[in-house]
Amino acid sequence: MRLLQFIAFICLSFGLVSTTGPMVFAQDEVIPPRALIVSKHLENESYQEVLPGISAIKTIVPNGIVLIALRIKLDDFEFSVAQQLDPEGNWVEEIGEKNNANIAFNGGFFKISKQSHKIPVGLLVIEDTQYSSPWKKSGGYLVFRDGNISILETKGNPVPQADIVLQSKPVLIEPGGNWAMNTNRAIPKNRTLVCIDGQGELIVVAIVEGGLSLFEAGWLMRNKDVGGFFSCDSAIAMDGGRSTQIWVKDRPDLSFGGGTTVQNAVIIQPR
Numbered sequence: 570m571r572l573l574q575f576i577a578f579i580c581l582s583f584g585l586v587s588t589t590g591p592m593v594f595a596q597d598e599v600i601p602p603r604a605l606i607v608s609k610h611l612e613n614e615s616y617q618e619v620l621p622g623i624s625a626i627k628t629i630v631p632n633g634i635v636l637i638a639l640r641i642k643l644d645d646f647e648f649s650v651a652q653q654l655d656p657e658g659n660w661v662e663e664i665g666e667k668n669n670a671n672i673a674f675n676g677g678f679f680k681i682s683k684q685s686h687k688i689p690v691g692l693l694v695i696e697d698t699q700y701s702s703p704w705k706k707s708g709g710y711l712v713f714r715d716g717n718i719s720i721l722e723t724k725g726n727p728v729p730q731a732d733i734v735l736q737s738k739p740v741l742i743e744p745g746g747n748w749a750m751n752t753n754r755a756i757p758k759n760r761t762l763v764c765i766d767g768q769g770e771l772i773v774v775a776i777v778e779g780g781l782s783l784f785e786a787g788w789l790m791r792n793k794d795v796g797g798f799f800s801c802d803s804a805i806a807m808d809g810g811r812s813t814q815i816w817v818k819d820r821p822d823l824s825f826g827g828g829t830t831v832q833n834a835v836i837i838q839p840r
């Protein structure tokens with residue numbers, strides 16, 4: 570597998586194969602070519618400490634993709650969701666600063682009312698108050714319970730009972746490391762992804778330039794032996810595209826403002 574991936578990477582780098590179609594490796598694994606390029610590029614990077622318990626990678630890939638990844642120790646931080654300050658939404662940076670956070674990133678989906686107010690779409694529960702109705706079959710939940718965070722699929726599970734629940738879609742990696750994506754529409758957009766790696770750490774990945782499809786972005790969440798990088802036990806996508814935003818306090822180099830205000834954001838604070 571490693572040899573085949575290396576040969577494919579060389580071919581892609583020198584334009585010997587197309588980057589628009591799938592590539593087949595051993596065991597019928599179909600590795601998206603652009604995801605493979607990003608994964609191989611990440612192998613030459615290393616995490617740098619931002620704060621105790623938080624480390625980061627920022628990489629600029631030759632094909633124009635810019636990726637920011639934060640690795641956060643679950644035991645050292647509190648995780649929650651904060652809503653907009655104004656009815657028409659706010660930038661993630663504003664929400665993070667208002668809540669004295671170290672890190673904030675965009676959360677779930679929203680719609681816009683006739684009055685131009687942003688309204689959450691998919692289940693949003695904060696401090697036991699439900700602000701919107703759940704999707705019954707699609708996506709999954711970020712569940713914040715007793716200082717911990719977990720990812721749960723919507724289908725086949727009851728609505729979680731917890732202080733904070735944020736529903737988004739799609740689930741990329743089902744709990745247990747099971748690959749959940751089976752189609753690739755190949756629409757490249759900026760993405761915000763949340764990963765729990767099974768080692769007591771949360772990984773937040775923001776693709777802020779160049780864009781990836783959900784299938785390509787999800788593949789990066791997989792194990793390295795199948796061409797991924799982040800080795801997630803579970804992973805889910807937040808609202809993407811213009812909503813994609815990430816903010817790290819006092820680190821503009823690790824922050825990205827996005828293209829629109831949002832209704833809610835995940836905020837991370839020291840315990």
